[in-house]
Amino acid sequence: MKDAFLRFERWTSGAAMLGACLMLVIASSLGLFQIITRFVLEQPAEWSEILIRLSLIWMVFLGIPAAFRQGAMVSVDVLYRWSPPRVRRVLDWVVAFAALALITVILWWGWDYAQRGRVQSMAGLESISMFWGYLALPVGALFCIVGIIGNLIDPKRMELETAQ
Template sequence: MKDKFLRLEHWTSHFSLVTACLMLVVSASLGMLQIITRFVLETPAEWSEVLIRFSLIWMVFMGIPMAFRQGAMVSVDVLYRWSPPQIRRILDWVVCLAALALILVIIWWGWDYTLRGRVQSMAGLESISMFWAYLAMPVGGVFSVLSIIGNLLDPQRLELETAQ
């Protein structure tokens, strides 16, 4: 059961990381396009700014799961280093539960915000609903929950291990 979950979590964490990287490429490319159209061609592409914001939102929320998976989001390094192994496991649970509580709030209110944004359209792209931009919160949150639990089951603290 644990191995199946960790395989699923591994796949979802890497999928979210690839998605975040693609959104970074989209954002950077659109930023360059916007600079060229605005300052070189002197005919700004107004829609590009909206898509840059859209891709940055998705980039952040899809990048968070990998940060949780690597133990980089909530860090108590000094306390962790000074604690005996039994206390370290308690710290793992405390950090996991606190992170899960925060992410569950983001999922709950993110989904509510997403549903409310259905009637809103993106400025500059009136045919696209804000639903798609706001959907990044609950989707990234669900991926983050899997990563947080994955990090609890199979902790990864490469920066701590190399620093000791």
């Protein structure tokens, strides 16, 4: 059961990171396009700015799960280093519970915002609903939940002193 979940977690974390990298490529390509159209062609494409912003939002919310999986989002390093192994495991559970509580709030309200945003359109892109912008919150939160549980089951930490 544990191994099956960790395989699932590796797959979802990889998919989220791939999506985050893809959104970075889209944002940087659109940024270059916007610079060329604005300063070289002197014909700015207003729609590209909105898509850059949208892709950066998706990039962040798809990249956060990797940080949770590595245990890098909520850090209690000093307390963790000074604690015996049993207390460390308790700290893992406390941090995981706190992170899951926060992510659950983001999931709940993100989905609520996405549902409410269906009737709004993006400024500059009237044909695209704000639903797609707000959807980044619950989608990223779902990936985060899997990463947090994966980190709780199989903690991965790299101490600063041992990092090469």
